[in-house]
Amino acid sequence: MALAGTFGQRVKRQLSLADAPPSLIARSRRGVDVAVTETLNSEPVEGLSGSLADDAYLVSLKLQDYPDCELWEHGKCFTKTDVRAGTTYLYDLRHDPRFVIDKPFHSVHFYLPRLTLDGIAREARTPPIGDLACRYGFGHDDEIMRHVGALMLEGLRRPAEANQLFIDHMMLAFTAHIAQTYGGWQRVADAARGGLSPWQVRRACERLDSDLGGTLSLQQIAAEFDLSVSHFSRAFRISTGLPPHQWLLRQRVKAAKQLMTLRDLPLSEIAISVGFANQSHLTKVFSAQVGVSPAAWRREALGIRDSET
Structure with a gap:
């Protein structure tokens, strides 16, 4: 499986782009990446798109209509469909999905490895997540994905303002949403877990406060307590009333006031x-x-x- 760190380069080759589109990346404790990138071309090179075959899913939020889109799977033409702006499409990259490029396109692509889905189920002590409900050529009216996509698009266009804690938080929310909505995953109630212990809260806040620039990732901080990113993020919010990235922003404002x-x-x-x-x-x-x-x-x-x- 290719790392998401090279995802922008792979998308460049797939869509014959002049440059690799910028990506935002979140990495789990086990080193598995989830990535997001914006694909935009008003004067594309026409032809069949390249391959992104992988043991992963591509979740694509369409930002522009793409009428009469010819879709291919396993090297053969599968169907034609009208792609509408604002809809979300899921692609199983094990099936080598492609499309005929013959008009301008604009999307936000999320790269979601199977290992990431396996990891969140294992960390939550829930049954494994089966295959996602990928109806090739069918667009979902997914309001949450439109919200997540808009936030990540802003981060892609203003990377200096998107600290790693924010990226990790949004990618965690994205992964959980996709697993629940399209994979049937049911998370165990979080209430029984409670928050962090007092010493853990103190240590976590010290770590965040020492890095106002937000270069630390949720994975790095969670690993200090031998916790998964999802467990740490939920427990921190229970203990402080804020997710880590918002707590950090509050500390920045406090320091600015001083x-x-x-x-x-x-x-x-x-x-x-x-x-x-x-x-x-x-x-x-x-x-x-x-x-x-x-x-x-x-x-x-x-x-x-x-x-x-």
Whole structure:
């Protein structure tokens, strides 16, 4: 099975793209990757798409209509269908699905290995997940996938603002949704597990607080407690009231407030020093959490009148 780290290169070859599309990747404790990438071409090279054959699934959220799409499977023409924007398609890559490229296309592709599905069932102590319900040529009206796709698309286009904790959190939610909706997976109730112990909460928060830039992955932190990513993420939320990536954003805003009491320190420098990509990123997150912009909060905190600014 190919690693998702090379997924962008494989998609480039499959669709005859000029460059490999950027990807966001989450890795499990066992080193299995889940990836997402955006595929877009307004002037494609016409012909039959290349192979992505693998022991994995491709979950594709379509962002553009693709009428009269000719689909191939196992090297033969299978059917023709009208692909509609906003629908989600599941492809079993073991069947070597392909399509005839003869018009512009735009999609968000999620790469989901079988080993990832096996892993979440094993970690949850549930029966193995069977084959996903891949109805080749059939699009699903999946509101959750539209939401996940929109968030990941924003991350793909603004990678500096998408810290690894956020990517891991979204990929975990994506995998669980696909397993439950299309694989019949039923997760055991989480309530019995409870949250983290006090020392685990303290240690996890210390680790997150020491890395405001968000370079640590959920897998790295969970491994310190010998927990799966899904177990750690749920337990952390039970204990703190927030998932790890949102807790980190709250700490960034808290650190920014402390620095903003220094009158002569520019907001652009504060943003970078507390882990935001830039001042615009700080403003967006700060305003959402606090209700006012950083500049307005600073004026109030320092007692600065508008006439002085």
